[in-house]
Amino acid sequence: MRPKNNKIVIFDTTLRDGEQSPGASMNLDEKMRIASVLEDMGVDVIEAGFPIASVGDFEAVHEIAKVVKNSTVCGLARATQGDIERCAEAIKPAVRSRIHTFISTSPLHMEYKLQMTPEKVLEKVTESVTLARNFTDDVEWSAEDGSRTEHEFLYRCVEAAIKAGATTINIPDTVGYAVPSEFADLITSIFNNVPNIDQAIISVHCHNDLGLAVANSLAAVGAGARQVECTINGLGERAGNAAMEEIVMALRTRQDLLPYSTDIKTEAIIKASRLVSTITGFTVQPNKAIVGKNAFAHESGIHQDGMLKHAGTYEIMTPESVGLTESKLVLGKHSGRHAFKEKLIDLGYDLGDNAVQDAFARFKDLADKKKDVFDEDIMALVDDEIMRTNDRIKVVALEILCGTVHNPPKSTLTLDIDGEEKSCKSTGDGPVDAAFNAVKELFPHEARLQLYQVHAVTGGTDAQAEVTVRLEENGRTVNGQAADTDTMVASVKAYINALNKLLVKREKSAPSALSA
Ligand code: KIV
């Protein structure tokens, strides 16, 4: 029987499936910041990580479980005792906690990945859910590769999971293979063939390999699914997951055809999107639905004319409804500390007195260099400030001399490394290379540069440059970010930010290996 209630539970997996995107790894502090934004925006369930995967994952779930009060905090676990017990330990401090346990159910996965018979998998379903229920009443069970599972077998697994105590049954389209009508039929058939289905909520988890993740999720909702798993900006394995902003705004905008509700404060969407993009270094494509830079831009004369006559001619939702406000001139160089503090609160930052003090000093510097200071500038500046607390290596001074083939670019760099200032001169194939070579000379390391990316925070030639640098060392990747009106300074600071993050990782895995 299809549910009567029309509330859709939003289950965000940015911190788990999203973090599984190659290169999107986040540190504890970054995960905590994202979790806090997700909680504030009204996410029902935050999947905070996969505790057995690493010490870092365990810690992230555990710390998030301690601070998040309004969302359920969930951890992922395979169908093994070790995974489930580790997950239970990680989520223990949460006000509301969930264990999400999964096992593959498709013929292909059972034969090649698990090397288990269907009967053995069925046994594991019962065993894993029963064990998880010893730790929390809120247990989600997932049929990995559910959309490619034989229906009769899927019904038996779902029935067994519910009988063992699962309260949410998740049907993933793990490889993004389904099409909407087929996926809706699958959900309908589960309602029609699983006798105890009324004792659980059906959830869906769609990947975007064919660009159908959102369409499949919405089709499933139409067929009775009441939880949607999604990520900010559609981050996730391979082509990603269903994008939360698209699901939520489709439901809000098309109430005529999709009469379902969520508890998401949609006005927080842009802030969440920006934060996830800055932290991961995954820029949002300009034409991305809802959060792309062009999603509310009108370039052609005909469209602009229509917009001036009536915004509804070309806009099906207002920019304000997703938290996009006209870029405003917010503060100038004569603005005082009080106005600055008010602005920070307005933008959703809750900083301690010392951090406000430091950010204010940087704002004054910026206002001296840059004619107009916009909301985006303040956000970039504060994000930058937060990222640099506790850094062991700091940039003290940088000079760059650009050049041609006969006169290669030169850099002079001074770094503060553990309280000691060191300087050197270097050259390179271009100014960025010259600056990065100087960093390597002052702080020798084996980390490889995987990504160097620059984008302008606002328009104009005096715009701040926001730079992301991704470094890889022994299979671990970190993203460093920085913003500055000088692109070269931002580049070196982003590189140093990534190095500092690698040092923290090294300290955790081998406390003695602290030198370069
Ligand atoms: O894609 C998938 O099947 C998953 C499961 C663990 C839910 O991420």
Ligand code: ZN
């Ligand atoms: Zn997934």
